[in-house]
Amino acid sequence: MKFRVYKALARGVFLESLRRKDLWVVAILGFLILMGASALGFFGVQGLQVFVKDLAVTVLGAFSTIVAILTSTRMLPEEIKQRTLYPLLSRPITRLDLLIGKLVGSILVTWMSFLILAALTALALFGFGVSFELIMLQYIVAKMMGLALVCAFGLTLSIYMTPAAASTTGFIFTFGSALIIRGLTSGYEHAGPGMQFLFKFLNAVLPQFTLFDLGGRAANVGWAPVPLWVMGFLLGYWLLYSSGLVAIAWTRFQRKAI
Amino acid sequence: MRPWFASFMALSLMAAIGWSTTEVSPITNPRIRRVQTDQGDASITGQFQTSVSAWLWNYTEVYFHNGIKLRRMSESEKKANGLDDGQTHGTPVIPSADKDFRSVFGDVERSVNAWSIAQNRKQNDPRQCLPLFRLMTWLDPYFVEGWTTGAMVIGMDYTPESTQKAKTFLREGLRQNPDCVDIPMMFGMLEATREKELLKAARFFKQAVKNGKARFEVLSENERSALQSSYRWLALVYRNTGQTGKLNDIVQEGMQLFPDDLVMPSTIRPSIVPPKDYKPPVGVTSRMVPK
Numbered sequence: 001m002k003f004r005v006y007k008a009l010a011r012g013v014f015l016e017s018l019r020r021k022d023l024w025v026v027a028i029l030g031f032l033i034l035m036g037a038s039a040l041g042f043f044g045v046q047g048l049q050v051f052v053k054d055l056a057v058t059v060l061g062a063f064s065t066i067v068a069i070l071t072s073t074r075m076l077p078e079e080i081k082q083r084t085l086y087p088l089l090s091r092p093i094t095r096l097d098l099l100i101g102k103l104v105g106s107i108l109v110t111w112m113s114f115l116i117l118a119a120l121t122a123l124a125l126f127g128f129g130v131s132f133e134l135i136m137l138q139y140i141v142a143k144m145m146g147l148a149l150v151c152a153f154g155l156t157l158s159i160y161m162t163p164a165a166a167s168t169t170g171f172i173f174t175f176g177s178a179l180i181i182r183g184l185t186s187g188y189e190h191a192g193p194g195m196q197f198l199f200k201f202l203n204a205v206l207p208q209f210t211l212f213d214l215g216g217r218a219a220n221v222g223w224a225p226v227p228l229w230v231m232g233f234l235l236g237y238w239l240l241y242s243s244g245l246v247a248i249a250w251t252r253f254q255r256k257a258i
Numbered sequence: 259m260r261p262w263f264a265s266f267m268a269l270s271l272m273a274a275i276g277w278s279t280t281e282v283s284p285i286t287n288p289r290i291r292r293v294q295t296d297q298g299d300a301s302i303t304g305q306f307q308t309s310v311s312a313w314l315w316n317y318t319e320v321y322f323h324n325g326i327k328l329r330r331m332s333e334s335e336k337k338a339n340g341l342d343d344g345q346t347h348g349t350p351v352i353p354s355a356d357k358d359f360r361s362v363f364g365d366v367e368r369s370v371n372a373w374s375i376a377q378n379r380k381q382n383d384p385r386q387c388l389p390l391f392r393l394m395t396w397l398d399p400y401f402v403e404g405w406t407t408g409a410m411v412i413g414m415d416y417t418p419e420s421t422q423k424a425k426t427f428l429r430e431g432l433r434q435n436p437d438c439v440d441i442p443m444m445f446g447m448l449e450a451t452r453e454k455e456l457l458k459a460a461r462f463f464k465q466a467v468k469n470g471k472a473r474f475e476v477l478s479e480n481e482r483s484a485l486q487s488s489y490r491w492l493a494l495v496y497r498n499t500g501q502t503g504k505l506n507d508i509v510q511e512g513m514q515l516f517p518d519d520l521v522m523p524s525t526i527r528p529s530i531v532p533p534k535d536y537k538p539p540v541g542v543t544s545r546m547v548p549k
Contacts, residue, residue, distance in 0.1 A: 051389070054325075185364075196359070200359060203359075208367075212370075217370060219325065223325070223372055226369055227369060233366055
């Protein structure tokens, strides 16, 4: 029963995304990838395969994160603004169902965009004769989990903030994740006991988006695939952290006057 | 007429004027020497080129270490590792398990990234980075360090072919940066050590010295070092070609700019392989040679 509700809501998000021509953004980003690739082709990529591969996973990661943030932070505020939320809530669904359904929809849109961009990137790379290793598959799976986490994060932010603030905060935390974690690990040794406790707390509560990025390993040569326990940990972390975020969002959303 | 057509025409006109006008380029896009990756160009396009080139420069290090990202060791880290020698030492950005407070998060991060316990030992052949040097110097022709390091990488085979390629690369760099110190110094080194063409080498060292003296007050640390090396090399070349007078002059001139240098005075000490016709100047006892 619930599955049908989530499916219908997710379908709505997907159709709305098509109606808003969000996929045009993906098409433009894909065009930029191909343009960049052709520019590199102009100079020749002989000996630059690793560089091109690294550049591709970086660009792919950045573009798909942009799509994830923009999709997830705009859904609910626009439903409220356009008053299309009322007919939805008049149906026999709870607000939690609505949140989950919207989240599933944004994840699907993001995954689809990511796969389109990945296919275009792979096409461009194949054109240059760049070879892939097994770890690239793990990169795609881990990235999809990471993007789903970004969607949950964006959705939660959009419950508490305006769409602009939510997307800005989302960008800061997703693109700055590595920087924040590096700051914590570098500063920990020199910090006092109180600050060390704070660092540990921040490390535990802040979303660790960087863990889902296997790009550095996948782009370079000779690195073995990631152990299965790591993939299992990423799956568990994604599900647990996303559930926590949805719970936080629901706490606010169920009391929100609409 | 549609509004977008007017905007399109205006933009096209501006682009055409900009494309065909070269006289304003030195003003709007001035040449600014960059010898370090954190020094930027003043113009917008220059900044973009410089940024991309700087990114490539940093990327070569990552590429060289097969994806392992390194950072500079702090002073306390250098002391702890017994590397307190005043030099720069690298350490992985992601700390090892014994230095990481994040337990399982740290383990996962080390697993998903290019990270190895072997750290610096897992290095790629520097020659694989060669296309990156070509790309970065194409993007930013005023990035002197890109030219000199690229030439070193090209010529690291020590074969006549690689030396010629390195010289061709440096020649292009010198054409783009005729007033720099590092490139003629490097060129002179190649001529002296690989080709044994001491007189040709002297010409390049003299050019480096001339360029360095002209901007001595504003030289960067790298350029000062290159200038000092040029004086040393020039002194050696004069010594080995028996040009005693010029040797004395250049050592004296170099010592005025670098009074703490220990190499230059040693070139005029008779004990170090003196040429057959070498006669020590009268009154020389230690470092300085009176004119």
